[in-house]
Amino acid sequence: MRSDAKKNYEHLFETARIVIAEQGANASLRDIARRAEVGIGTLYRHFPTREALLEAILRESFDHVSTRAAELELSGSAGQALVAWLRDMVALTYDHRGVLASMAAAIDDEQSALHESCVRLRGSGARLLALAQAEGTARADIDGTDLLALVSALAWLNDQAPFAARVERLFGLITDAVMRPTSTVTTP
Amino acid sequence: MRSDAKKNYEHLFETARIVIAEQGANASLRDIARRAEVGIGTLYRHFPTREALLEAILRESFDHVSTRAAELELSGSAGQALVAWLRDMVALTYDHRGVLASMAAAIDDEQSALHESCVRLRGSGARLLALAQAEGTARADIDGTDLLALVSALAWLNDQAPFAARVERLFGLITDAVMRPTSTVTTP
DNA sequence: ACCTGAACACCGTTCAAGT
DNA sequence: ACCTGAACACCGTTCAAGT
Numbered sequence: 292m293r294s295d296a297k298k299n300y301e302h303l304f305e306t307a308r309i310v311i312a313e314q315g316a317n318a319s320l321r322d323i324a325r326r327a328e329v330g331i332g333t334l335y336r337h338f339p340t341r342e343a344l345l346e347a348i349l350r351e352s353f354d355h356v357s358t359r360a361a362e363l364e365l366s367g368s369a370g371q372a373l374v375a376w377l378r379d380m381v382a383l384t385y386d387h388r389g390v391l392a393s394m395a396a397a398i399d400d401e402q403s404a405l406h407e408s409c410v411r412l413r414g415s416g417a418r419l420l421a422l423a424q425a426e427g428t429a430r431a432d433i434d435g436t437d438l439l440a441l442v443s444a445l446a447w448l449n450d451q452a453p454f455a456a457r458v459e460r461l462f463g464l465i466t467d468a469v470m471r472p473t474s475t476v477t478t479p
Numbered sequence: 480m481r482s483d484a485k486k487n488y489e490h491l492f493e494t495a496r497i498v499i500a501e502q503g504a505n506a507s508l509r510d511i512a513r514r515a516e517v518g519i520g521t522l523y524r525h526f527p528t529r530e531a532l533l534e535a536i537l538r539e540s541f542d543h544v545s546t547r548a549a550e551l552e553l554s555g556s557a558g559q560a561l562v563a564w565l566r567d568m569v570a571l572t573y574d575h576r577g578v579l580a581s582m583a584a585a586i587d588d589e590q591s592a593l594h595e596s597c598v599r600l601r602g603s604g605a606r607l608l609a610l611a612q613a614e615g616t617a618r619a620d621i622d623g624t625d626l627l628a629l630v631s632a633l634a635w636l637n638d639q640a641p642f643a644a645r646v647e648r649l650f651g652l653i654t655d656a657v658m659r660p661t662s663t664v665t666t667p
Numbered sequence: 668a669c670c671t672g673a674a675c676a677c678c679g680t681t682c683a684a685g686t
Numbered sequence: 687a688c689c690t691g692a693a694c695a696c697c698g699t700t701c702a703a704g705t
Contacts, residue, residue, distance in 0.1 A: 296669060321697065330671040335699070395639040433652070438650060440642040444632035451583040454628040461628060464621065468656035484688060509678065518690040523680070 300337045303327045307338075308348050315343060315389035315450075315471070343402040345393055352383050355409045360415035373419045374466055377442060381462060384446035388471030391446040398439070413439045429470055441465055489524045491515045495526075504533060504577035505640075527545050530592040533581055540571050541596045548603035558616030561607045562654055565630060568604070569650060572634035581632040586627070601627045617658055629653055 292300070306327035318385055320341065324334040340346040349402045356379045363372035384391050397405035398413065417435025424431050446456040480488070494515035498506045508529065511632050512522040526532035544567045551560035583595035586601065605623025612619050633650055636642040 293668060299670080305620075308550070319697070320699090332672070332701080333670055333697085336669075341698090355485055392639070395641055398572055398641040410545075430652075432543055433648070436641070437649060440636050440639075440645055441652075443639070443642070444636050444649075447635045448628050448632050451628075451631070453586040453624070454631070457628055460621070461625060464618075464625075464629075464656050465653070467659075468652050471655075481687060487689080507678070508680090520682080520691070521689055524688075529679090531671085 296337075299327075299329055300331055303334055303337055304347060307344055311345075311348060311387070314389065316341075316393055317389055320344075337424065340404055341401035341431075342393060342397065345382050345390060346404040346408060349383075349387060349405075349408065352386065356380065356383055357411060357415050360419060363419060364422065369419065369426040370470060373416075373429060374470065375421050376416055377438075377462070377466060380412075380442040381445055381449070381458070384442075384449060388450055391443045391450075392401045395403075395440075396438070409439075416442075423470070426446060430468075433469065438469070441469065454473060483505060485523075487515075487521055489515055491517060491522055491525055492535060493549075495532055499533075499536060499575070504575065504581055508532075528592055530581060532579060534592040534596060537575060537578065537593075537596065538572075540574065541600060544568065544571055545599060545603050546617065548607060551607060552610065556616075557607065557610035557614040558658060560606075561611040561617060562658065564604055564607050565626075566658075567634055567651070567652060568600075568630040569637070569646070572630075576638055579631045579638075583627075583631050586624070597627075604630075605616065611658075618656075621657065626657070 300416060304325070307318075307323045309324055310323050310326060321331055322343075324331045325425075327334070337420045338347065356376075359379055366372050381433055393403075394405060394409050394412075397403040397409045400406055416438045420429055420433070420435060422440055423429035445458055445465065448461065449458045491511070495506075495511045498511050498514060509519055511532075512519045514521070522532075525627075526535065526542075535565060544564075547567055548564055552561055554560050581591075582593055582597050585591040585597045603621045603624045608617055608621070608623060608626055611617035625660060632655065633646055636649065637646045
């Protein structure tokens with residue numbers, strides 16, 4: 292990359308980070324270009340889709356959650372590890388309003404720049420879930436996609452003003468539901 | 480209302496119902512006016528805001544849920560009544576993609592044309608919840624707004640393609656969580 | 668190689684001019 | 687009274703013309 296292009300890229304990236312933090316993941320791309328003082332075409336050259344821009348901005352946070360998840364896999368209690376992962380995921384979306392809708396859409400869309408990251412994230416949760424299920428602390432009738440769905444739903448609630456204050460409590464309710472082993476028929 | 484105005488109103492209403500069923504609650508208002516073959520100003524005259532249009536379209540469904548809720552209040556099991564109400568609410572949003580975001584926003588916004596309907600809806604759920612709590616079949620640490628939040632979250636999941644197929648199962652999970660009485664300290 | 672911004676096809680919303 | 691559609695201020699996205 293030419294040095295002027297690199298400068299543009301980085302300035303665009305920092306500006307986008309600020310604007311998206313302010314206005315959420317659906318902020319105007321035109322506005323980002325304007326505030327970065329580059330032509331709109333330059334934004335499209337560096338980030339051909341909105342997802343590509345989001346991916347760049349979220350990459351750090353994604354990596355953070357993945358790394359933590361790998362650590363958590365080695366921790367003593369699989370149940371506690373799973374709850375910690377759920378907390379990490381909710382925190383991720385606290386920092387980035389409105390990204391969960393894009394992330395949800397990316398799960399089944401292999402063309403999306405967010406696809407790989409989201410699948411990887413789901414995988415990290417799925418592994419912790421499987422461990423907790425094997426341990427008997429998580430209910431057996433859900434999978435990694437269900438888990439992602441639940442976290443996404445909480446994140447969505449967090450974006451709705453009248454519900455935001457209740458996410459904490461509802462997080463507890465949902466965690467309870469996930470962490471309660473389904474009653475199994477015990478043969479004597 | 481003059482007869483020509485009434486005709487416009489009704490045609491606009493039917494067209495909007497179709498377009499919103501097709502494209503969801505965020506369908507283009509311009510498109511609705513075009514398909515109804517009236518000027519865009521005519522749409523705004525009859526429905527000054529998008530919420531006003533949604534309210535008109537949803538009124539029937541709202542009334543249906545409210546009426547059912549009143550009947551359910553009289554039924555034998557408050558717990559079963561509450562679950563039935565939750566099902567009704569999810570069904571409401573099955574028929575009207577994308578309305579829950581507007582409904583959520585309307586809860587705290589007294590200016591919204593949807594405000595009254597949403598508050599009434601929340602009230603009907605809250606009463607059923609209180610009965611189930613009194614009966615001991617619903618957990619005591621949530622209120623009507625929490626209930627609406629949970630239903631809204633399920634409805635949102637239903638709008639996300641990769642999660643839609645799982646809403647049934649997750650409905651069960653969340654219902655389980657709501658219907659489990661919180662363990663209380665029993666004094667001997 | 669990269670940047671620019673006009674151009675195109677859309678929005679939501681308002682309001683002067685018409686009937 | 688009511689309807690119309692141009693007008694305004696925005697989008698996202700593309701691409702010919704520039705350096």
